[in-house]
Amino acid sequence: MNEIPVGSKARIVNYTQHDSFTERLREFGLTPGTIIRLLRKAPFNGPVEIQFRSSRIVLRPNEVTHMLLERIA
């Protein structure tokens, strides 16, 4: 997540761990195969806002370590 530049897209390949947090991410609709766009980063290494389909969510990139992403654009 840290390596994706603002404005670009990525596809969720898989989750490398299953816990209640990754379960919640999937329940939000971040299922494998979903394409996300990184909308913005908060200053000073703060949280990021991502968009997928008709949702916008914010999370801390360094806490999303178990989401395997593939850059697509």
Add this chain to the structure above:
Amino acid sequence: MPSIPDAVPSHTPRLTAALVGTPNCGKSTIFNALTGMRQKVGNFPGVTVEPKSGEVHIDKITTRLFDLPGMYSLTPKTPDEALSVAVLHGEHGALPKPDAVVFVMEGTNLEKSLFLYAQFAALNIPTLVAVTMIDGIKASGGVFDDIAMEQALGVPVIGIVGHKGIGLEELREHIALRGFSRPEAAENHIPVGEGIEAQYEWARALAGEVAHTPELDSLTTKLDAVFLHPVAGPIVFLAVMLLFFQSIFAWATPVMDAIEAGFGSLQNLVDTTLPAGIAQDLLSRGVIAGVGAVVVFLPQILILTLFITLLEDFGYLARAAFMVDRVMGVFGLQGRSFIPLLSSFACAIPGIMSARIIASEKDRLTTILITPLMTCAARLPVYVLLITAFVPSTMLAGFLSLQGLVLMGLYFLGGLSGLLVAKIFKSTMFQGTKLPFLMELPPYRFPTWRSVFFTLFHRTKQFLTSAGTTILTLSIILWALGEFPKHQAPPEASPIQAASLQLEHSALGTIGKTLEPIFAPIGFDWKVTIGVLGSFAAREVFVSVMGQVYSVDVSESDENLRTVLRSAISLPTALSILVFYVYALQCMSTIAVMKRETGSWKYPALAFGYTLLLAYGASLLVFHGARSLWG
């Protein structure tokens, strides 16, 4: 299409229905529309954290309706979700398992709602689906196919536009006529137990079939480009705060003066029409001076409510949480804690309750413990009274009022101290596992005038009710304690001298003087001590005690309470009082809610203890610091 029975037998048993849906999908708006109640609504996930109950009446048929907190799935991650899931399983101690469910779906984000439905269908409860914001689907050139949806879900589907009232009558009729059916009636298979991925696949396919919605609402994208901009965002945030604190003094003063004048003439009327004696004294110096001193602050309370309501309804609150997450992280908390903390600026009680949206128990307890340090509305009268009395109304740079800045400083002092305390708690008793931060940003919505008006009306009613009950009772008790036992003043004493001698020798005076030594080091004389002690019942009582204690001075000198206070209290003492109120937890209701939400007396006791310690320590520092500076 599932049909509605034409007639319901008159002996129809009373039905209990629950409103279920994802967070922030508009359940509370529908609840209010159906029951005619005025539950709090807002535009952020987690407005409703406790089930609310109401009744829907139509053609003499009564249905009991529960508004449940929103949930993303049937595997709860936060306490408010766990509560809703327990109710649906019939495992909640106090609430019955609902006979039927009104499942609310967000028209502009159907996927998520349909995903929840795929899990919910396993319970096979008689259901009725209400799809909100169908105008949003149509505005974007989409179509909403309710018939296809009914076939796929197996239950009746009604499209609704909540703020315009479209579809609500149909919904009421369906509820009254028991127009529910079980999800098992679906024509095709619903993947109830097949895992999140299969359920989302189903939800996406169906959403694409029944409604075409745009990917994102473009207004929200444009506004976020400014509000969440790394530079412009914080500037807007600060400007909004500045505007708020400025308006407290700039806009409220004229109204405040008018209310004050009104109570003044009421007091004169009582003094001139009633014969001198106990009755006149009780009314004029007890009731009017005591209650009036508090009611004067209604404009400020309303400005505060207006600001918080607009921020909540507009959808800005979640943005603010995003922007401050980094700062919160420094203190071991996360952006989610910001929402309960911000609510606490109105009142700590809803703040403590909304901490239920925090998944981590340690974070939730830490947040609850620091809510009393967020400046609540009850402190506002105390602050404004002392600030207008002691801080000159100078304008800095032509537009920034010094009084507004001092007020802002007090709010920041409380907020920053709260965060520091959180840091201490997080690195001692609540050490360990950090749960990740995850939050949805809702689309912006313009608040309806109706909802803003009702919130303000409700707040006014609440404030005046409290002034007419709690404050009135305390004012009468304090007046009586100040009036008895009677002291005979020497004949040569002026009315002011006589009144002050009476107070000094009364029961109240005795209490104040006995406890004065405890508060003397922080600069409180026995009169202030009485006010501070009375505040432990409700903070506004300080203002009402000052109103009573100095009521004779006010009426004799034709000045208002603020000018009288300026000569009666020294500046170091005034500063010391202000700092004391920043920290002290003087609120019975907060303590009771803390006990309920944490399930133990340990946390309210801890909160009461540490805030008192902080209050006394900080006042000691400020009082002596100020005295050495200004003699």
